Amino acid sequence: MDLSRRDCVITGGGPAGLTAAIYLSRYHLSVTVFDDGTSRAATIPISHNHAGFPEGIGGSELLERMRVQALTYGGEIVNERVNAWARRGDDFFVSFGDHTLPAKTVLIATGVINRPA
Ligand SMILES: Cc1cc2nc3c(=O)[nH]c(=O)nc-3n(C[C@H](O)[C@H](O)[C@H](O)COP(=O)(O)OP(=O)(O)OC[C@H]3O[C@@H](n4cnc5c(N)ncnc54)[C@H](O)[C@@H]3O)c2cc1C
Structure with a gap:
């Protein structure tokens, strides 16, 4: 994987x-999405x-359509878990596996997790 600095690294x-x-x-920024699939x-x-799906749409199909749309405009999707974020100077550093990606x-x-009240 190319580990050059991205305009934005999205976790999730x-x-x-x-x-x-x-x-x-779509605005021609370099974007990488990390997702661990949960x-x-x-x-x-359903x-x-x-919006845009008056007959309804399944969640998995919606996610797949959104992934295709992001990839169509040059986004990158990596199926890995982010372990840490750090900031040094003007840049962020996103850690995954044995690697770090600057952004x-x-x-x-x-996302969120429900907690009993
Ligand atoms: C049974 C059910 C039915 C629902 N029905 C509807 C509905 O009909 N309409 C509606 O509007 N909403 C519905 N919702 C709510 C909807 O699912 C959420 O609002 C929506 O998924 C939130 O999107 P999100 O991107 O914020 O979070 P999520 O969909 O939870 O996505 C977060 C992502 O972040 C990833 N992630 C987390 N930590 C890391 C990490 N460290 N590194 C890499 N990746 C990470 C996870 O793998 C996950 O893919 C429903 C929810 C449930 C459970």
Whole structure:
């Protein structure tokens, strides 16, 4: 994998992270999305409130369509877990596996976990 500095490194390839990736890559920014494959959206049988899909759409299909759209505009998707983020000077450093990827900006879209009240 090319480890040159990205304009933005996104952690999380659910609907939030992929939406950001589509917009940023559409504006010709270099974008890498890291995703370890546990999006809650993948558990949705059929969503009936997503704009543009009046007949509904399954969560897995929605994620796949969004991944294709991000890739179409030059985004990169890496199926790996991010272990750490660090900032040194003006840059961020995103660690995964044995590697570190520098980035001008980072966006964290790692979703939520329900907690009993
Ligand atoms: C059963 C069910 C049905 C639902 N139905 C609907 C519905 O009909 N309509 C609706 O609008 N919403 C629905 N939701 C809610 C919807 O799933 C969430 O709002 C949506 O998935 C949130 O998107 P997100 O991108 O913020 O987070 P997520 O979809 O959770 O994505 C977060 C991503 O970050 C990744 N990640 C986390 N940490 C790391 C890390 N360190 N490194 C790499 N990757 C990481 C995870 O693998 C995951 O893919 C439903 C949820 C459930 C559980």
